[in-house]
Amino acid sequence: MTSPTIPVELIAPLFSPQSFADPQFIDVMMREVREKYPLAIAQVPGFAPHWIVSKWADLREITRQDEIFHSNENSKTLVTEAGQQMIYDYTGGKPNVLETLVHMDPPVHGKYRAVAAPQFMPGPIAAREEQVRGIARKYIDKLIAHAPEVDFAAEIAFYYPLEVIMTLTGAPPEDLHKILQMAQWFFNYADPDLKRPDFDPTDPVQVVKTWTMVLEFFNEYGNKIIADRRACPKDDIATILANAKIDGCPMSESSLGSYFLILGTAGHDTTAASTATAMWILAEQPELLARLKAQPEDIPKFIEEVVRWATPVKHFIRTAARDYQLRGQTIKKGDRLYLSYVSANRDEEVFSDPFTFNIDRPANKQQIAFGYGAHMCIGQHLAKMELRVFWQELLPRLDWVTLAGTPKVAMSELVPGPKSVPIRFSAK
Protein backbone atom coordinates (compact mmCIF):
# COMPACT_ATOMS: atom_id res chain seq x y z
CA MET A 1 0.00 0.00 0.00
CA THR A 2 1.36 3.42 -0.88
CA SER A 3 1.44 6.12 1.74
CA PRO A 4 -0.87 9.11 1.31
CA THR A 5 0.79 12.30 0.19
CA ILE A 6 -0.21 15.90 0.66
CA PRO A 7 -0.37 18.03 -2.50
CA VAL A 8 2.79 20.11 -2.69
CA GLU A 9 0.83 23.27 -3.45
CA LEU A 10 -0.98 22.86 -0.12
CA ILE A 11 1.89 21.91 2.16
CA ALA A 12 4.91 23.73 0.66
CA PRO A 13 4.28 26.95 2.65
CA LEU A 14 4.79 25.00 5.87
CA PHE A 15 8.42 24.60 4.81
CA SER A 16 8.98 28.34 4.39
CA PRO A 17 9.88 30.72 7.27
CA GLN A 18 8.05 33.54 5.50
CA SER A 19 4.69 31.76 5.82
CA PHE A 20 4.78 31.93 9.61
CA ALA A 21 4.68 35.74 9.56
CA ASP A 22 0.96 35.21 8.89
CA PRO A 23 -0.36 32.93 11.67
CA GLN A 24 -3.88 32.90 10.25
CA PHE A 25 -2.58 31.56 6.95
CA ILE A 26 -0.87 28.70 8.78
CA ASP A 27 -4.07 28.00 10.74
CA VAL A 28 -6.18 27.80 7.58
CA MET A 29 -3.64 25.57 5.84
CA MET A 30 -3.27 23.18 8.74
CA ARG A 31 -7.03 22.97 9.24
CA GLU A 32 -7.26 21.55 5.71
CA VAL A 33 -4.32 19.24 6.38
CA ARG A 34 -5.96 17.88 9.55
CA GLU A 35 -9.23 17.35 7.73
CA LYS A 36 -7.97 15.78 4.51
CA TYR A 37 -4.49 14.47 5.32
CA PRO A 38 -4.31 13.88 9.08
CA LEU A 39 -1.17 11.77 8.70
CA ALA A 40 0.44 11.95 5.30
CA ILE A 41 3.73 12.60 3.57
CA ALA A 42 4.95 15.94 2.24
CA GLN A 43 7.43 15.79 -0.60
CA VAL A 44 8.50 19.38 -1.00
CA PRO A 45 11.32 20.02 -3.50
CA GLY A 46 14.64 20.54 -1.78
CA PHE A 47 13.56 18.66 1.37
CA ALA A 48 13.59 15.01 2.31
CA PRO A 49 10.09 13.50 2.56
CA HIS A 50 8.43 14.17 5.93
CA TRP A 51 5.34 12.70 7.51
CA ILE A 52 3.26 15.71 8.56
CA VAL A 53 1.84 14.93 12.00
CA SER A 54 -1.03 17.34 12.56
CA LYS A 55 -3.26 15.61 15.13
CA TRP A 56 -2.96 16.18 18.86
CA ALA A 57 -3.26 12.49 19.75
CA ASP A 58 -0.55 11.51 17.27
CA LEU A 59 1.87 14.10 18.63
CA ARG A 60 1.32 12.75 22.14
CA GLU A 61 1.80 9.15 21.00
CA ILE A 62 5.04 9.98 19.20
CA THR A 63 6.62 12.31 21.74
CA ARG A 64 6.18 9.98 24.67
CA GLN A 65 8.25 7.30 22.94
CA ASP A 66 11.75 8.72 22.65
CA GLU A 67 13.26 5.27 22.15
CA ILE A 68 11.28 4.89 18.93
CA PHE A 69 11.14 8.46 17.66
CA HIS A 70 14.63 9.90 17.86
CA SER A 71 15.64 13.55 18.21
CA ASN A 72 19.26 13.20 17.15
CA GLU A 73 19.16 11.03 14.05
CA ASN A 74 18.44 13.91 11.67
CA SER A 75 18.19 17.63 12.28
CA LYS A 76 15.69 18.27 15.10
CA THR A 77 14.38 21.24 13.14
CA LEU A 78 13.41 21.53 9.51
CA VAL A 79 16.29 21.92 7.07
CA THR A 80 16.70 21.43 3.36
CA GLU A 81 18.69 18.43 2.18
CA ALA A 82 21.50 20.81 1.30
CA GLY A 83 21.26 22.33 4.76
CA GLN A 84 21.47 18.91 6.38
CA GLN A 85 24.62 18.19 4.41
CA MET A 86 26.07 21.52 5.54
CA ILE A 87 25.42 20.51 9.14
CA TYR A 88 27.18 17.17 8.62
CA ASP A 89 30.13 18.96 7.05
CA TYR A 90 30.24 21.57 9.82
CA THR A 91 29.95 19.16 12.73
CA GLY A 92 32.01 16.33 11.32
CA GLY A 93 29.04 14.05 10.84
CA LYS A 94 26.57 15.03 13.52
CA PRO A 95 22.97 15.73 12.51
CA ASN A 96 22.54 18.90 14.59
CA VAL A 97 24.65 22.02 15.01
CA LEU A 98 23.53 22.29 18.62
CA GLU A 99 23.95 19.65 21.33
CA THR A 100 21.29 20.79 23.78
CA LEU A 101 18.71 18.85 25.75
CA VAL A 102 16.36 19.32 22.80
CA HIS A 103 18.71 17.39 20.54
CA MET A 104 19.45 14.42 22.80
CA ASP A 105 18.06 10.90 22.90
CA PRO A 106 17.91 8.43 25.79
CA PRO A 107 19.84 7.55 27.84
CA VAL A 108 22.04 10.65 27.41
CA HIS A 109 19.07 13.01 27.50
CA GLY A 110 17.91 11.84 30.89
CA LYS A 111 21.34 12.28 32.44
CA TYR A 112 21.73 15.86 31.19
CA ARG A 113 18.15 16.84 31.95
CA ALA A 114 18.49 15.58 35.51
CA VAL A 115 21.26 18.13 36.14
CA ALA A 116 18.96 21.14 36.02
CA ALA A 117 15.47 19.62 36.19
CA PRO A 118 15.12 19.78 40.01
CA GLN A 119 15.59 23.58 39.85
CA PHE A 120 12.64 23.86 37.48
CA MET A 121 10.15 21.81 39.50
CA PRO A 122 7.11 23.67 40.89
CA GLY A 123 8.52 24.00 44.42
CA PRO A 124 11.86 25.62 43.56
CA ILE A 125 10.16 27.82 40.96
CA ALA A 126 7.62 29.00 43.54
CA ALA A 127 10.52 29.95 45.79
CA ARG A 128 11.76 32.29 43.05
CA GLU A 129 8.42 34.07 42.64
CA GLU A 130 9.22 37.22 44.62
CA GLN A 131 12.51 37.59 42.77
CA VAL A 132 10.68 37.32 39.44
CA ARG A 133 7.97 39.69 40.64
CA GLY A 134 10.63 42.31 41.24
CA ILE A 135 11.86 41.94 37.66
CA ALA A 136 8.27 42.17 36.40
CA ARG A 137 7.75 45.42 38.31
CA LYS A 138 10.91 46.86 36.79
CA TYR A 139 9.67 46.17 33.27
CA ILE A 140 6.20 47.47 34.05
CA ASP A 141 7.75 50.71 35.30
CA LYS A 142 9.70 50.84 32.04
CA LEU A 143 6.50 50.24 30.08
CA ILE A 144 4.67 53.02 31.88
CA ALA A 145 7.58 55.38 31.33
CA HIS A 146 6.94 54.92 27.60
CA ALA A 147 3.26 55.95 27.82
CA PRO A 148 1.18 56.63 25.86
CA GLU A 149 2.74 54.51 23.06
CA VAL A 150 5.34 51.77 22.88
CA ASP A 151 6.30 48.77 20.82
CA PHE A 152 5.51 46.26 23.53
CA ALA A 153 7.26 43.33 21.82
CA ALA A 154 10.54 45.09 21.13
CA GLU A 155 10.80 47.08 24.37
CA ILE A 156 9.26 44.78 26.98
CA ALA A 157 8.42 41.25 25.79
CA PHE A 158 11.85 40.53 24.29
CA TYR A 159 13.65 41.47 27.49
CA TYR A 160 11.51 40.56 30.50
CA PRO A 161 11.69 36.74 30.12
CA LEU A 162 15.34 37.00 29.14
CA GLU A 163 16.22 38.89 32.29
CA VAL A 164 14.27 36.35 34.37
CA ILE A 165 16.07 33.30 32.99
CA MET A 166 19.46 34.97 33.00
CA THR A 167 18.99 36.14 36.59
CA LEU A 168 18.12 32.62 37.68
CA THR A 169 21.06 31.32 35.68
CA GLY A 170 23.40 33.86 37.20
CA ALA A 171 24.36 35.80 34.08
CA PRO A 172 25.25 39.50 34.40
CA PRO A 173 22.26 41.66 33.38
CA GLU A 174 24.44 43.91 31.22
CA ASP A 175 24.81 41.02 28.77
CA LEU A 176 21.08 40.74 27.96
CA HIS A 177 21.17 42.61 24.68
CA LYS A 178 24.06 40.55 23.33
CA ILE A 179 22.35 37.29 24.30
CA LEU A 180 19.13 38.43 22.65
CA GLN A 181 21.01 39.35 19.50
CA MET A 182 22.78 35.98 19.33
CA ALA A 183 19.51 34.10 19.80
CA GLN A 184 17.82 36.13 17.08
CA TRP A 185 20.70 35.71 14.65
CA PHE A 186 20.53 31.96 15.07
CA PHE A 187 16.77 31.31 15.16
CA ASN A 188 15.41 34.27 13.19
CA TYR A 189 17.91 34.00 10.35
CA ALA A 190 15.18 34.49 7.75
CA ASP A 191 13.63 37.61 9.22
CA PRO A 192 14.90 40.86 7.66
CA ASP A 193 14.52 42.78 10.93
CA LEU A 194 16.08 40.23 13.28
CA LYS A 195 18.76 38.43 11.27
CA ARG A 196 22.44 39.25 11.44
CA PRO A 197 23.04 42.44 9.41
CA ASP A 198 23.90 41.71 5.77
CA PHE A 199 23.27 38.00 6.38
CA ASP A 200 22.21 36.06 3.29
CA PRO A 201 20.53 32.76 4.26
CA THR A 202 21.16 31.37 0.78
CA ASP A 203 24.93 31.79 1.13
CA PRO A 204 26.45 28.71 2.86
CA VAL A 205 29.50 30.70 3.92
CA GLN A 206 27.28 33.21 5.71
CA VAL A 207 25.28 30.46 7.36
CA VAL A 208 28.37 28.76 8.75
CA LYS A 209 29.75 32.10 9.90
CA THR A 210 26.60 32.79 11.89
CA TRP A 211 26.62 29.32 13.47
CA THR A 212 30.24 29.80 14.46
CA MET A 213 29.69 33.26 15.93
CA VAL A 214 26.73 32.11 18.01
CA LEU A 215 28.33 28.89 19.24
CA GLU A 216 31.61 30.57 20.11
CA PHE A 217 29.75 33.30 21.97
CA PHE A 218 27.79 30.89 24.15
CA ASN A 219 30.77 28.60 24.73
CA GLU A 220 32.97 31.48 25.85
CA TYR A 221 30.18 33.13 27.78
CA GLY A 222 29.08 29.98 29.56
CA ASN A 223 32.54 28.77 30.42
CA LYS A 224 33.56 32.17 31.81
CA ILE A 225 30.65 32.02 34.24
CA ILE A 226 31.33 28.37 35.02
CA ALA A 227 34.94 29.14 35.93
CA ASP A 228 33.71 31.85 38.28
CA ARG A 229 31.16 29.56 39.94
CA ARG A 230 33.65 26.77 40.47
CA ALA A 231 35.78 29.29 42.32
CA CYS A 232 32.92 31.05 44.05
CA PRO A 233 29.60 29.14 44.22
CA LYS A 234 26.34 31.10 44.32
CA ASP A 235 22.62 30.33 44.53
CA ASP A 236 22.06 30.05 40.79
CA ILE A 237 21.79 27.55 37.96
CA ALA A 238 25.32 28.29 36.74
CA THR A 239 26.67 26.97 40.03
CA ILE A 240 24.66 23.76 39.62
CA LEU A 241 25.96 23.29 36.08
CA ALA A 242 29.51 24.08 37.17
CA ASN A 243 29.50 21.31 39.72
CA ALA A 244 27.35 18.77 37.86
CA LYS A 245 28.68 15.36 36.94
CA ILE A 246 27.62 13.15 34.05
CA ASP A 247 28.63 9.52 34.63
CA GLY A 248 30.97 10.73 37.34
CA CYS A 249 32.75 13.36 35.23
CA PRO A 250 32.26 17.14 34.97
CA MET A 251 30.31 18.30 31.93
CA SER A 252 32.46 19.10 28.89
CA GLU A 253 33.00 22.68 27.77
CA SER A 254 30.78 22.19 24.72
CA SER A 255 28.04 20.64 26.87
CA LEU A 256 28.18 23.58 29.25
CA GLY A 257 28.06 26.00 26.32
CA SER A 258 25.02 24.17 24.95
CA TYR A 259 23.30 24.38 28.33
CA PHE A 260 23.83 28.15 28.38
CA LEU A 261 22.65 28.37 24.81
CA ILE A 262 19.39 26.54 25.51
CA LEU A 263 18.78 28.62 28.63
CA GLY A 264 19.55 31.83 26.76
CA THR A 265 17.42 30.99 23.75
CA ALA A 266 14.61 28.52 24.44
CA GLY A 267 14.51 29.92 27.97
CA HIS A 268 13.25 33.24 26.77
CA ASP A 269 12.11 33.50 23.15
CA THR A 270 9.15 31.21 23.71
CA THR A 271 7.98 33.15 26.76
CA ALA A 272 8.66 36.42 24.95
CA ALA A 273 6.31 35.23 22.22
CA SER A 274 3.61 34.41 24.78
CA THR A 275 4.10 37.72 26.62
CA ALA A 276 3.73 39.73 23.41
CA THR A 277 0.79 37.61 22.25
CA ALA A 278 -0.99 38.24 25.55
CA MET A 279 -0.74 42.01 25.12
CA TRP A 280 -1.83 41.73 21.49
CA ILE A 281 -4.96 39.86 22.56
CA LEU A 282 -5.83 42.28 25.37
CA ALA A 283 -5.36 45.24 23.02
CA GLU A 284 -7.99 43.69 20.76
CA GLN A 285 -10.36 42.46 23.48
CA PRO A 286 -11.20 45.23 25.99
CA GLU A 287 -13.93 43.11 27.55
CA LEU A 288 -11.36 40.45 28.40
CA LEU A 289 -9.06 43.09 29.89
CA ALA A 290 -11.96 44.33 32.04
CA ARG A 291 -12.74 40.79 33.19
CA LEU A 292 -9.16 40.04 34.17
CA LYS A 293 -8.85 43.35 36.03
CA ALA A 294 -12.03 42.50 37.94
CA GLN A 295 -11.22 38.80 38.36
CA PRO A 296 -7.44 38.39 38.66
CA GLU A 297 -8.03 34.81 39.79
CA ASP A 298 -8.68 34.07 36.09
CA ILE A 299 -5.14 35.06 35.09
CA PRO A 300 -3.83 31.44 35.17
CA LYS A 301 -6.61 30.39 32.77
CA PHE A 302 -5.74 33.37 30.58
CA ILE A 303 -2.08 32.32 30.55
CA GLU A 304 -2.91 28.73 29.64
CA GLU A 305 -5.00 29.92 26.67
CA VAL A 306 -2.34 32.45 25.64
CA VAL A 307 0.21 29.64 25.47
CA ARG A 308 -2.18 27.50 23.39
CA TRP A 309 -2.94 30.46 21.14
CA ALA A 310 0.71 31.42 20.67
CA THR A 311 2.14 27.89 20.54
CA PRO A 312 5.60 29.50 20.38
CA VAL A 313 7.47 26.42 19.08
CA LYS A 314 5.81 25.48 15.80
CA HIS A 315 7.50 22.19 15.05
CA PHE A 316 10.13 19.64 15.82
CA ILE A 317 11.39 16.77 13.68
CA ARG A 318 11.67 13.17 14.86
CA THR A 319 13.06 10.14 13.04
CA ALA A 320 11.60 6.66 13.41
CA ALA A 321 14.09 4.13 14.82
CA ARG A 322 11.89 1.24 13.68
CA ASP A 323 8.71 0.57 11.74
CA TYR A 324 5.65 1.82 13.60
CA GLN A 325 1.93 1.70 12.96
CA LEU A 326 0.12 5.00 13.46
CA ARG A 327 -3.36 6.05 12.34
CA GLY A 328 -3.51 3.11 9.93
CA GLN A 329 -0.21 4.03 8.27
CA THR A 330 3.18 2.37 8.45
CA ILE A 331 5.92 4.74 9.49
CA LYS A 332 9.10 3.13 8.20
CA LYS A 333 12.39 2.99 10.06
CA GLY A 334 14.35 6.09 9.08
CA ASP A 335 11.28 8.14 8.13
CA ARG A 336 11.23 11.75 9.27
CA LEU A 337 8.18 13.12 11.06
CA TYR A 338 7.32 16.83 11.18
CA LEU A 339 5.38 17.43 14.40
CA SER A 340 3.13 20.46 14.02
CA TYR A 341 2.46 21.71 17.54
CA VAL A 342 0.39 24.63 16.32
CA SER A 343 -1.85 22.25 14.40
CA ALA A 344 -2.21 19.95 17.41
CA ASN A 345 -3.25 22.94 19.52
CA ARG A 346 -6.01 23.70 16.99
CA ASP A 347 -7.19 20.08 16.70
CA GLU A 348 -10.99 20.20 16.62
CA GLU A 349 -11.19 16.76 18.26
CA VAL A 350 -9.68 18.20 21.44
CA PHE A 351 -10.39 21.94 21.36
CA SER A 352 -13.92 22.96 20.45
CA ASP A 353 -14.08 26.15 18.40
CA PRO A 354 -10.26 26.20 18.35
CA PHE A 355 -9.92 29.50 16.51
CA THR A 356 -11.68 31.41 19.27
CA PHE A 357 -9.60 32.72 22.16
CA ASN A 358 -11.52 31.35 25.13
CA ILE A 359 -10.03 31.29 28.60
CA ASP A 360 -12.96 29.18 29.81
CA ARG A 361 -12.35 26.24 27.51
CA PRO A 362 -12.44 23.06 29.58
CA ALA A 363 -9.63 21.40 27.66
CA ASN A 364 -7.08 24.18 27.93
CA LYS A 365 -4.99 22.12 30.36
CA GLN A 366 -4.51 19.77 27.43
CA GLN A 367 -2.66 22.29 25.27
CA ILE A 368 0.59 20.82 23.99
CA ALA A 369 2.72 23.94 23.44
CA PHE A 370 5.18 22.77 26.10
CA GLY A 371 5.45 19.39 24.45
CA TYR A 372 4.85 15.98 25.95
CA GLY A 373 6.93 13.07 27.16
CA ALA A 374 10.49 13.20 28.47
CA HIS A 375 11.30 16.23 26.29
CA MET A 376 8.45 18.28 27.79
CA CYS A 377 9.68 21.83 28.30
CA ILE A 378 11.91 21.88 31.35
CA GLY A 379 11.01 25.53 31.95
CA GLN A 380 7.22 25.28 31.70
CA HIS A 381 6.58 26.10 35.37
CA LEU A 382 8.91 29.08 35.21
CA ALA A 383 7.26 30.29 32.02
CA LYS A 384 3.77 30.08 33.48
CA MET A 385 4.86 31.70 36.71
CA GLU A 386 6.61 34.63 35.05
CA LEU A 387 3.66 35.22 32.73
CA ARG A 388 1.20 35.08 35.63
CA VAL A 389 3.30 37.41 37.79
CA PHE A 390 3.72 39.92 34.98
CA TRP A 391 -0.03 40.24 34.41
CA GLN A 392 -0.81 40.19 38.11
CA GLU A 393 1.46 43.22 38.47
CA LEU A 394 0.43 45.05 35.30
CA LEU A 395 -3.35 44.66 35.22
CA PRO A 396 -4.11 46.77 38.31
CA ARG A 397 -2.05 49.58 36.77
CA LEU A 398 -3.30 49.28 33.18
CA ASP A 399 -6.43 51.40 32.50
CA TRP A 400 -6.85 50.56 28.84
CA VAL A 401 -4.83 49.46 25.83
CA THR A 402 -5.40 49.43 22.08
CA LEU A 403 -3.23 48.61 19.10
CA ALA A 404 -1.41 51.64 17.74
CA GLY A 405 -0.46 49.87 14.52
CA THR A 406 -0.40 46.46 12.92
CA PRO A 407 1.55 43.82 14.90
CA LYS A 408 4.22 41.94 12.99
CA VAL A 409 5.30 38.34 13.48
CA ALA A 410 8.83 37.13 12.83
CA MET A 411 9.61 35.04 9.77
CA SER A 412 10.67 31.78 11.33
CA GLU A 413 9.57 28.21 10.80
CA LEU A 414 10.55 27.40 14.40
CA VAL A 415 9.75 30.23 16.88
CA PRO A 416 7.94 32.97 14.97
CA GLY A 417 6.87 35.20 17.83
CA PRO A 418 5.52 38.73 17.52
CA LYS A 419 8.43 41.07 16.76
CA SER A 420 6.35 44.23 16.93
CA VAL A 421 3.18 44.91 18.94
CA PRO A 422 2.66 48.68 18.87
CA ILE A 423 0.23 49.74 21.58
CA ARG A 424 -1.39 52.93 22.86
CA PHE A 425 -2.29 52.72 26.52
CA SER A 426 -3.00 54.47 29.79
CA ALA A 427 -1.50 53.19 33.02
CA LYS A 428 -0.62 54.47 36.45
Add this chain to the structure above:
Amino acid sequence: MFKKYICSICGHVYDEALGDPDSGLAPGTLFEDIPEDWICPDCGSDKSTYSLIED
Protein backbone atom coordinates in the same frame (compact mmCIF):
# COMPACT_ATOMS: atom_id res chain seq x y z
CA MET B 1 -0.99 7.93 56.07
CA PHE B 2 -1.16 8.81 52.41
CA LYS B 3 1.98 9.88 50.55
CA LYS B 4 2.72 12.10 47.56
CA TYR B 5 4.95 11.34 44.58
CA ILE B 6 6.32 13.76 41.98
CA CYS B 7 7.01 13.17 38.28
CA SER B 8 10.65 14.06 37.62
CA ILE B 9 9.83 15.16 34.08
CA CYS B 10 6.95 17.59 34.51
CA GLY B 11 6.44 18.01 38.24
CA HIS B 12 2.98 16.44 38.36
CA VAL B 13 2.19 15.33 41.89
CA TYR B 14 0.37 12.08 42.50
CA ASP B 15 -1.40 12.39 45.84
CA GLU B 16 -2.56 9.01 47.11
CA ALA B 17 -5.36 10.70 49.01
CA LEU B 18 -6.78 12.17 45.80
CA GLY B 19 -5.87 9.38 43.37
CA ASP B 20 -6.30 10.23 39.70
CA PRO B 21 -9.99 9.68 38.90
CA ASP B 22 -9.55 10.76 35.26
CA SER B 23 -7.35 7.71 34.67
CA GLY B 24 -9.41 5.41 36.86
CA LEU B 25 -7.44 5.66 40.10
CA ALA B 26 -9.85 6.15 42.96
CA PRO B 27 -8.99 8.39 45.91
CA GLY B 28 -6.92 6.38 48.36
CA THR B 29 -5.11 4.35 45.70
CA LEU B 30 -1.60 3.71 46.99
CA PHE B 31 1.23 4.45 44.57
CA GLU B 32 2.44 0.85 44.79
CA ASP B 33 -0.99 -0.33 43.67
CA ILE B 34 -1.02 1.76 40.49
CA PRO B 35 -0.71 -0.46 37.39
CA GLU B 36 2.71 -0.41 35.76
CA ASP B 37 1.24 0.80 32.44
CA TRP B 38 -0.21 3.91 34.06
CA ILE B 39 1.30 7.12 32.71
CA CYS B 40 1.67 10.63 34.08
CA PRO B 41 -1.54 12.51 33.22
CA ASP B 42 0.42 15.66 32.33
CA CYS B 43 3.43 14.45 30.33
CA GLY B 44 2.78 10.78 29.57
CA SER B 45 5.92 9.52 31.29
CA ASP B 46 6.08 6.12 32.91
CA LYS B 47 5.30 5.45 36.56
CA SER B 48 9.04 4.90 37.06
CA THR B 49 9.71 8.63 36.66
CA TYR B 50 7.92 9.33 39.96
CA SER B 51 9.70 9.65 43.28
CA LEU B 52 8.45 10.01 46.82
CA ILE B 53 8.13 13.55 48.16
CA GLU B 54 9.80 13.48 51.54
CA ASP B 55 8.11 15.45 54.30
